[in-house]
Amino acid sequence: MMCRNDDQVQGGGDREHESSSGDPGSGDRGSGDRGADPAFSALLEDSAEDLYEHAPCGYLSTLMDGTIAKINTTLLEWLGFRRAELVGRRRFSDLLTVGGRIYHETHLAPMLAMHGRVDGLALELRCTDGTRLPVLVTSVVKAGSDGTAQLIRTTIFDARERRAYEQELLRARRAADYERDRVQKLAATLQRTLLPPTLPAVPGVEVAAYYHPASADEVGGDFYDLFPLAGGSWGFFLGDVSGKGAPAAAVTSLTRYTLRAAAVYDPDPLSVLGNLNTVLHQGHRGAGARFCTVIYGALLPESSGAALTVAAGGHPPALLIRADGTLTAIDTPGxxxxxxxxxxxxxxxxVHLDPGDTLLLYTDGLTEARIHDRERFGEERLREFLRAFGPTTAPALTAAVTELLTGFGDGVDDDVALLALSIPSAPHQ
Structure with a gap:
């Protein structure tokens, strides 16, 4: 309480007035000078009852059965009730929504009984006008002098602004999820147009392929294809276009159709790559760099296997697993x-593919996959893996390499394309 008489208060006010008029800068002297102002001093002397009734949060005291024993004016005004309608007549759970009452009985009440306290539970209260008030609730059990639980004191914070903020975040997240799903569907649809839906059946040859996109949001630049040519021969290719996304997709589409058209015009692999090089290099003008690595091959099935001619431009060599398990790289240096x-x-x-031989073409996303944190898988480990795998078929080899990629987990950070061809083993006599 204030312990000074009126003369002291008046004198203090005069001195402050004189100081203010004599020194223009003396108005910013902090709370020490403001304490001499009677009006300000009166604000500091609020009664405990007034602080309880008009606190910026709701206060509620209930008996152990939930009956409301005391409630402050702030909470009454939020809800629209009169004090006489609640005190001694209603329980705290009566103020909750249906879902809130269920949560109160199954969570809040048991937690209070076990721990004597709950903090920051999100609930909704029902107002008299039919609206819902989102709140955060903290409750503490108070015991009497004999240690027996007597009542529950609850502090209630208005969470409307927080709820509105959370709902806005939720709307933004849903919009972002929708946009991401749309982009992923678009990328997947476009990616499917850049790869053959199925591989054709080649007489006397087993074929298998696999494609792993590094990102669901972007179209990759890896590609492969297998298609018939004149005279019973077949053309095939596998490659990797520089870049990602729409620009890479455009170059991939151009590359695939150019390779097919060039192969029909002249199936010789060197001529096919030469024609593709001309088309891509001419496209540089005004469109940025357009280049890729690629292996193109022509396959002619025979009674004793298949004759194979390949040409490569900047691509890792195809790997040939012979029927006896030996591994050979089909090098095209330079x-x-x-x-x-x-x-x-x-x-x-x-090269000639004999019965039991299997040929594997792959893009560098396989060898550049990370193992042991940052260490790359590499060409040598791939060859060791294939040597240990031994004689196989195109479907079995593709499945094994696919499983290998799965084991890398997040270490596969580039697209991977696989294309395998094998000649079935001769039946035992």
């Missing part, structure tokens, strides 16, 4: 990136 230079040079190789 093959340049396709589309990077107008006079790019490509090299080819001829």
């Amino acid at each position: 093959g340049m990136l396709v589309g990077a230079l107008a006079d790019a040079v490509f090299t080819g190789a001829n």
Whole structure:
């Protein structure tokens, strides 16, 4: 309480007035000077009852059975009730929504009984006008002098602004999820147009393929295809376009259809890559760099296997697993990136696939996958894996490499395409 007489209060006010008029800068002297103002002092001397009744939060005291024993004016005004309608007549659970009452009985009441306290529970109270008031509730059990629980004191905070903020965040998240789903569906649809839906059946040859996109949100630049040519031969290719997204998709589409058209015009692999290089390099003008790595091959099934001619431009060599388990890389040294230079040079190789042989083409996303945190899988580990795998077939080998990729988890951060061809083993006599 204030312990000074009127003269002291008046004198203090005069001195403050004189100081203010004599020193223009003396108005910012802090709360020490303001304490001499009677009106300000009166604000500091609010009664405990007034602080309880008009606190910026709701206060509620209930008996152990939930009957309301005391409630402050703030909470009454929020809900629209009169004190006489609640005190001694209603329970705290009566103020809750249906869902809130269920939660009160199954969670809040048992937690109070076990721990004597609950903090920050989100509930909704029913107002007299039919609206719902989102609140955060903290309750504490108070015991009497004999240690027996006597009542529950509850503090209630208005959570309308928080709820509105959470709902706005939820709307924004739903919108973002919808947009992400739309982009992913668009990317998946576009990706499917850049890959053959199924591989055709090649007489006397087993074929299998696999594609792993590094991102569901972007179209990858890896591609493969297998298609018939004149004279019973078949063309196939696998490659990797630089970049991601729509620009890479455009180059991938151009590359696939150019390879098919070039193969029909002249199936020789070196000629096919030469024509593709011309088309991609001419597209540089005004469209940015367009280049890719690729292996193109021509396959002619025979009674004793298949004759194979391949050419590569800047791509990892195809790996051949012979029927006896030995591993051979079909090297095409000196093959340049396709589309990077107008006079790019490509090299080819001829090989015969015998019964039991399997050929694997892959993109560098496989060998650049990370294992042991940051260490790359690498070409040598891939070859060790294939040597240990031994003689196989195209479907079995593709399934094994797919399982290998799955084991890398998040370490696969680039697209991976696989294409395998195998000649069935000769039946035992």
